[in-house]
Amino acid sequence: MRNRRALACVAGAFISGLGFAQPLAQPNQALIIRAARVLDVRSGVYINGAAVYVVGERVKAVGTAADVIRGAPTATMVIDLGDATLLPGLIDCHTHLMARTADDPNGYALNLLTKSQAYRALEGAANARVTIEAGFTTVRDVESEGSMYADVALRDAINAGLVEGPRMRVATRGIAALGQYYPFGISPDLTDFPTGAQMVSGPEEARRAVREQIGHGADLIKVYADWRYPTLTIAEMQVIVEEAHKAKRKVAAHATTPEGIRNAVLAGVDSIEHGHGADRADLELMKSRGVYLVPTLSGIDASVAKSPNNWTSAKAQAFLETMRQSVVMAKALGVKIADGSDPASAAGHGRNAKELEAMTRRGLTPLEAVRAATSSAADLMDWSDDIGAVEAGKYADLIAVQGDPIADITILQHVKFVMKGGRVVKNELAH
Numbered sequence: 001m002r003n004r005r006a007l008a009c010v011a012g013a014f015i016s017g018l019g020f021a022q023p024l025a026q027p028n029q030a031l032i033i034r035a036a037r038v039l040d041v042r043s044g045v046y047i048n049g050a051a052v053y054v055v056g057e058r059v060k061a062v063g064t065a066a067d068v069i070r071g072a073p074t075a076t077m078v079i080d081l082g083d084a085t086l087l088p089g090l091i092d093c094h095t096h097l098m099a100r101t102a103d104d105p106n107g108y109a110l111n112l113l114t115k116s117q118a119y120r121a122l123e124g125a126a127n128a129r130v131t132i133e134a135g136f137t138t139v140r141d142v143e144s145e146g147s148m149y150a151d152v153a154l155r156d157a158i159n160a161g162l163v164e165g166p167r168m169r170v171a172t173r174g175i176a177a178l179g180q181y182y183p184f185g186i187s188p189d190l191t192d193f194p195t196g197a198q199m200v201s202g203p204e205e206a207r208r209a210v211r212e213q214i215g216h217g218a219d220l221i222k223v224y225a226d227w228r229y230p231t232l233t234i235a236e237m238q239v240i241v242e243e244a245h246k247a248k249r250k251v252a253a254h255a256t257t258p259e260g261i262r263n264a265v266l267a268g269v270d271s272i273e274h275g276h277g278a279d280r281a282d283l284e285l286m287k288s289r290g291v292y293l294v295p296t297l298s299g300i301d302a303s304v305a306k307s308p309n310n311w312t313s314a315k316a317q318a319f320l321e322t323m324r325q326s327v328v329m330a331k332a333l334g335v336k337i338a339d340g341s342d343p344a345s346a347a348g349h350g351r352n353a354k355e356l357e358a359m360t361r362r363g364l365t366p367l368e369a370v371r372a373a374t375s376s377a378a379d380l381m382d383w384s385d386d387i388g389a390v391e392a393g394k395y396a397d398l399i400a401v402q403g404d405p406i407a408d409i410t411i412l413q414h415v416k417f418v419m420k421g422g423r424v425v426k427n428e429l430a431h
């Protein structure tokens with residue numbers, strides 16, 4: 001054991017030192033990670049005195065250190081994280097890595113007006129790096145906000161090891177009803193002014209948009225079922241769902257109004273994004289159809305914390321209470337919930353774990369919040385074979401924190417160690 005510990009110091013420095021020069025895990029490199037405990041997210045139980053045996057990109061075994069080490073005679077190094085808690089890499093199901101929008105009423109239009117697509121892509125790379133350093137090893141990126149297919153490029157560049165970032169599933173442009181999404185208020189004379197989502201009117205335009213987006217690399221389709229009022233029709237969304245499902249892609253629907261949510265669910269979408277105004281009938285319908293809720297609460301919390309005076313009106317207070325109730329009711333009815341923080345600014349990226357805290361403030365237990373960001377998120381993404389738990393056969397996507405996140409969920413806002421696919425991305429625990 002002494003030899004292995006001595007090796008660990010060297011190994012830790014070696015791996016983090018290499019970083020970008022050698023971003024992909026060595027094929028069949030075998031290593032052991034030790035930590036005081038590892039969380040089994042399914043049972044909610046800690047394995048104490050734990051170790052994880054990693055070969056190449058994947059976990060080979062997890063258990064008590066004695067058992068794992070005995071079964072891993074070929075491991076060439078040990079990373080000893082000391083008194084740390086290991087968890088699966090976290091998953092954010094609602095990001096906008098391509099958006100780094102200024103805190104300005106015209107921020108969205110300014111992005112479109114002043115930034116080249118090349119610059120937007122580089123912003124995306126910066127956002128991707130802070131996201132994985134925050135412990136989020138996978139994201140479901142739900143719309144590129146006017147940067148066209150740059151999210152496909154970023155996903156592929158990360159996979160090729162050119163830039164640092166989480167595993168990405170991307171929605172590309174998103175689909176909205178003509179004139180019913182950003183940017184608003186542009187002169188009608190500027191007929192070629194770029195838009196956020198791809199604007200459609202009528203089922204055939206909707207069908208064409210899905211085919212185009214899948215052709216250009218979309219892993220899922222994002223639709224805007226409403227924008228303060230219902231926008232796309234059920235018929236338009238049905239066509240979108242039909243085309244997407246045919247190609248084995250899921251459909252995520254932005255919807256905040258009771259009617260918009262109902263329309264989207266009746267059209268057959270797979271998840272409701274935000275759902276802040278969901279009523280009981282909506283949630284019962286979602287439950288009966290197995291539709292996920294991705295409640296995106298932390299952005300609202302940040303806004304309230306930043307400008308509390310903007311949220312004192314009866315209308316604002318009613319909105320906050322309805323939003324809280326939607327999550328409380330969803331949990332009570334057994335609606336499936338996945339984590340999504342909706343970051344789209346420099347301040348938002350990398351603070352993804354605030355969403356877990358926000359969910360616990362609406363009645364989820366810390367363990368339920370962790371599941372929303374691991375096993376449930378993987379299920380929503382149809383990716384449970386590879387991610388969402390620390391288990392033999394899955395990718396070695398691991399994070400470590402100091403302390404007990406099941407006792408204090410905010411600990412996940414201070415991730416000290418990140419491994420993605422068997423490669424150390426960050427290690428502040430090396431000793």
Ligand SMILES: [Zn+2]
Binds near residue numbers: 095342
């Ligand atoms: Zn969003």
